[in-house]
Amino acid sequence: MVTAEESAPAPINAVPLRHPWRWASAIVILAFVGLFLNGVATNEAYSWPTFWKYLFDKRISLGAWNTVQLTALAMLLAIVLGVSLAVMRLSPNPVLRSASWVYIWIFRGTPVYVQLVFWGLFPTLYQSIQFGIPFGPSFVHLSLQHISFYFGLSVIGLGLNEAAYMAEIIRAGISSVPEGQTEASTALGMSWWMTMRRTILPQAMRVIIPPTGNEVISMLKTTSLVVAVPYTLELYGRAHDVGMARFEPIPLLLVAATWYLAITSVLMVGQFYLERYFSRGASRKLTSKQLEALAQAQRVVGEHP
């Protein structure tokens, strides 16, 4: 009779596989990168002193803040509208279904630049907006002839365009949830809307989040097109104006690029945590907390055989 103690094999301590070609290729690539960076650093045309001078300039950082605001507000509008459009497209009601189809057809089918120019011309088409009873009294009167309205028009232009794309992303997410989930919810007496809200959308989020992160990052950069409205107080507009005034566009473009890259990096961190939250229950792997609890239980059993 062999006891478990005696038969337990020694842990494996093998010599790891060597990878000489990985090292060689890494050295070659590093050499090329070094040569390129040296060229960039010594080339006068990049005018690095100007770059450093303007990297944290007040006008630029305010422009970056406006860009972040534009991105956030436009995405907010796009997501709210996109969820409504996606749910409408999948609803049993044919009126809602066709309305959503037409919206997506128009806003996805025309260039965002053209749409932004159009929104810029909106105050020319309509002098003011009035809320009230048609042909009757009006309660709220909004004049569109004020210069500060261009920020709002930019948000509307970007948001309405993006909503069409978000609607398709969300629809794909909803369609990815198995039919059995709807059946189980229906069988429990849930209404169509409650099924959507409590069962389908939370599961669809896992599919929706990664492309939405993509869209946020894409939106951050698309905000540079709002000069078409024209709104020029965002990051690219400011960097462009300052660069042109100094006849040094290149360092100012690099400043703008650095800011865009920095903001994108922050957004990527946010996306990581969102993805982790919405993938709960998706894997049968135990969480580190659950593993720790199990190991603890094993130790306790081991001590008292």
Place this chain on the structure above:
Amino acid sequence: MVVADRVCKNFGALKVLKGVTLTVERGQVLCIVGPSGSGKSTFLRCINHLEKVSAGRLYVDGQLVGYRERGGKLHELRPRDAARQRRDIGMVFQHFNLFPHRTALDNIVEAPLHVKKMKKNVAVRRARDLLDQVGLSEKADAYPAQLSGGQQQRVAIARALAMDPKLMLFDEPTSSLDPELVGDVLNVMRDLARAGMTMLVVTHEMGFAREVADQLVFMDDGVIVESGNPREVLANPKHERTQAFLSKLL
């Protein structure tokens, strides 16, 4: 409890049910057996109006399913009223259909909390009792993906019971389980039948049918071919289609 009167169901030109007539009394267990494609599952799904009946009448607890009869004409129920009818009918699916983003406990309290608007502590206490009843009290915080098929199906049964149904429908509850896990699920169902629950079970488990069912129905090609006491039907089937089907199983 369930009265079906010449129930027919077509999917386009395809006739799946061609006039099913049967009665299940309160507290009775009916097992439906038959080859795949015979319409067993479709009939079950008609009972809680997951499918619309094309012809004939179907009553649960004296109420017409999915329609309201007024002045000799049938009117479709509003979605809200159809949902209210379904609340009293529990359903267990072949593929469990648990909500993967919720823990076992949250799966069970979901409908009581949000459909019945039950108080949270009452719903949770009831859910823990149900988990205990199906032998899974220590799995309350596990996600469905961390449970075996048999455990998932028992959670699904607890989820259906949490709505305090008058009637339970089981659609091949053990067909996608590993053989050694079937017993646990059948035990839970057997206990439920003993406690007096009215049950309609589509199954291939002849042993379970023989032991638990009050009535056995053999369906083929959209009609009931043979029905009666399960012991008699299984021991000496009268119809040749029943004989052929049973001989393949044994």
